Amino acid sequence: MHLSPFTGTYLTDPARVWRELLARPDDVHHAEDLGMWLISRHEHVRQAFGDADSFGNALTLAPVYEMCPEALAIVMRLDVPATTAAADSPVHTRTRRALRATFANTGPRVAAQYGPIVRRRVDGLVEALAARRGEVVDLIPEFTALLPLLVVLDILGVPERDVARIRQWADGQIALVWGRPEPAEQVRLAQGLLDFWHYCQDLVARRAEGDLDGDDFISRTLRYRDGDDEVLTVAEVASMAFNLLVAGHETTAGLLAHGLEQALSVPGRWRRVAEDPATVPAFLEEALRFGPAIDGWLRVTLRPVTIGDVTIPAGQRCLLLIGAANRDPAAFSAPDRFDPERDDAKDHLSFGYGPHFCIGAALARLEAEIALVRLGTRLPALRLVPWHEPQFQANLAFRSLRALPVSEQRLTLISREAK
Template sequence: MRLLASEKAESSKANVSALAKSFDPFAPGFLRDPYPSLAKMREKEPVFYSPEIDSWVVTRYQTVRAVLRDTARFSPRIVSDPLTPLSPRARDMIANSEFDVPGLLVNNDTPSHPHCRKFFGEPLKPNRLKSLQPFVEATVSAQIDKMVEQGPPADLATGLTWEVPALVLFRLLGIPDEDVPQVKEYADSRVVLLWGRPTEEDQIRLTKGALEFFRYTKRLVNSRIDNPADDYPSAVLAQRDGDDSVATIRDIIAVTFNLLFAGHETTSSASANILSNILADQELWKGIVNGSVEIAKVVEEGLRFDPPVQAWRRLAKEDVELDGVAIPKGGHVLLHFGAANRDPERFDQPEIFDPGRTNAGQHTSFGIGAHFCLGATLARIEIETMIRQLARRLPDLRLVPDQVPDYLPNTSFRGLRNLQVHW
């Protein structure tokens, strides 16, 4: 979280069409179902300037991919900047604290990014993440036990899809069991603070939580210097081997902070979205239960169809042109993964949830290129495990009818906050 937004282009000179003026990513209707509006934008005006968020929105699959790969002209350093500039009081709270989180991974550029990704990604390699499978299985089983014991109806979002990714991540990062409730409370605040429209009062409250969270992370990492454990902070400290030229303690605190703060949100959202879509189609659910539909393919199609990360940000390093639209140096670009994943030029009949789709894995949901998500392997393991265990233990699972979907108002993350089910 940086104190100030990055340098801005002269957006007042941007052409704003009537269609672009209608784009409001915080509108209740858009939050419930953004895809019809995105389809219209992609067809009529695939790149447009939105005064609502002071950004150029990009919706075509090929263009989104091209920008993600073009690190020479587009920088990720604004990814974690607050979309709504921090109020003076919130900025003062950060400036007068020990908060110190440099950009190292998602919001870092070359030349330092490749080294940081290699160093901090080493303990997150697929084999290491796959070793968490027994803990994932046990955690999913325990959460389903609680649901069954309490009896239907149950909320899959609060009882399973939010809990499991958080608990798995906390195990990976070495959070003691007694600290889990407090850390979960800290981590829940980031989406609105950075990608939403918080009021000044909300900013102050959320900033206070972020600062407490940073202090917690600092204590955690420092405790591992003399008392290493089988967890991520200990692994990167061992790799560092006391060499500040490889990574500093400050760097390790910063990366651990960001992982704790955001490392489970996308998996929580993805699993809730996927379960909502497959339970809405009871024939599909029956296929999963009887084994005729492959769960891995369901997960991949689910990630394409309703991605947990709807959009991600880039900063234009120079004057550029995308799909015939001029974007000035300093322009903020919002790459809309939700729109790209339903581009009919890439995906046939994209509005249909089709687990048999052969190119579903070409989705943009985990990013592409230099900043591809380091946790993609673990996310797939967790989501597949949740679906498999639910299908085995609760084969008659179904949605409670007439639910009103509830999504957190923000530009980037889409995940159901409640998902009522019966069996």
């Protein structure tokens, strides 16, 4: 069968494609044009995420198309050791232990350690938006993509002056690996990725030369390492920073954008957010289920493995369609209805499942909750411009809205010409 993730319906209405896949009688499909197996049912996506002996991560961060030789030559110079999303055991067991020790990942630890950073950043950005009342503002560059990046920079102890280039590098990595750029663009993005890696190496090397008393993630991880390469090498610390700088912001940006789009697109919903902040966590959980920021994630089979009625041979790339799994009628009642009051939303697979379960889930939830509550309180009359139509970036993994134009209802009369 064919899946065209880079054109057509998948860019405007991916749920239609997921529905069609889920309705087919066969459990798993081979997409010839992608050279991948598509796993879409909730039960099977969970099985694949949970079974690290059969589904490996070595190719999770490898490009999903054949790269041109010039770009490949540059990428081959990336000597990044696999630590998180691209690592298998026993390396992953060791690096995950380090990550759990140095990166807050439970609700209470995240609130205590990162809460003040998040609140400060949310307040700064919300006040900047409030100062622009009356204008049409695109929330993607001004808020949803910026907030998580500023937060992750603060957590890692990275200077704010580098925000623009880190954003470019991170966007570039996502386009290079899971998009389908033209050859000239591949070369440009590959060079950016190499520069990004050198930047992270440099960041960690400079931190390692100073005193390590800081409270930032890099200092903490270097302290945890305590000079012992068997615990963690310096290159592995740099690799973790490299991964967190991308994983920590592009994803939460998606949750914020999809959540805000849902909240603003139905009359009365935004008011409820503003008037009853206690409803926000359940609202966000449903936003995670309904429109996951990563809706396809990759594994490679380490041995022949049977999924439903199909046996996938060893060495095959598999696309775990999280977006489809989250809409599987076998797991969710009325799956295509956005319903913040449903009681099965928590079964979504948007943060993965099993040994690689997202280490940043608690941070993402906290950030999105504080952001929505603060925005709702400060800008209760926010609304989407009437001409907004969701359009997504062409990407196999990351589902990013291209734009989210809003204004404050009371103060602006929006016409199509204002676009």
